[in-house]
Amino acid sequence: MSFEGYFLLDLIEKAMKKYYYVILVFFFTCNSFAQKEKDSTEVKSNPIVYVDFLVGASNSGNEVNGLTFGFSANYQINKDLFTFRSTYVAETNPDAGLASVLIVPLFIGGDSLNEFALLYGKRFIFNGSALSISAGVSSNLLRYSRTVDGEKFRYNESYIAVPFELNFNFFKAKKKRFRVLYGIIPVGQPTAFGRSFGVKIFGSLGEFNYFGVGLNLGLGWHKKY
Structure with missing residues (x-):
């Protein structure tokens, strides 16, 4: 070459x-x-933060049994779930008189239970649903009445208890536009923010125990999208 x-x-x-x-x-x-x-x-990626609103029924034996309302704020990191919970149990007032026909006043003035609780637990996400179980510590105030020899006495009991709850909820599996007017009209861009619904089994163990079950409705960011 x-x-x-x-x-x-x-x-x-x-x-x-x-x-x-x-x-x-x-x-x-x-x-x-x-x-x-x-x-x-x-x-x-969005955080996992959501609130729940509870409507159900509770039973604590002879102290207070009745309609239950609740609110909880939840924050999850990895599988760890941190919850603040407020629960109110209202028993029907036997002396409501004519107000009883309006339903809501029927639960005012009767026996009641107020609870404020901090809970820690685990939450497991399955695409469009989640299961969680938690326990913690709570401050409870029980108001109840007793009739002795025909005379009615009212009692207030404050005590510390161990609250617990088991939740199973459904929510949207992927980002979608948020819907208003009962989910009819979509607005904005696809978002991770959305609703949830499910079932809650709850209660507390202490000087006075109570157990309940109810429907849970939520708003927030329920998983990482």
Whole structure:
């Protein structure tokens, strides 16, 4: 091969090496940016924060039994669930008189139980549903009445108890537009914020025990989307 041929081959080989290094640098640069974009997406993922509203019924034996209302605020990190819960149990007032025909006043002035609780537990997410179980500590105030020799006495009992709850809830499996007017009209862009509904089994163990079951309605971010 002539000198000119060797010289040409040498130039081609150097050019190929040059472009090889350029391609290699381009590949690692793109991979680095893709990884950063992925990490950025993970960081921007929504938190799991939601509130629940409870309507149900409770029973504590001879002390107070009746309609139950509740509210809870929940925060989840990994599978750990932290909850603040407020529960009110209202027994029908036997002396409500004419107010009893209005239903709501029927539960005013009777025996009652107020509870404020902090709970910790585990929550397991299955796409569009979740199961959680929690326990903690609560401050309870029980108001009840007793009739002795035909005379009625009212009692107030404050005590510390161990609250517990088991929840199973359904929520949207993927981001969708939020709907108003009973879910008829969609508004805005697809969002992680949404509703949930399910069943709650709850109660507390202490000086006076009580157990209940009810329907749970929620709002918030129920999983990472």
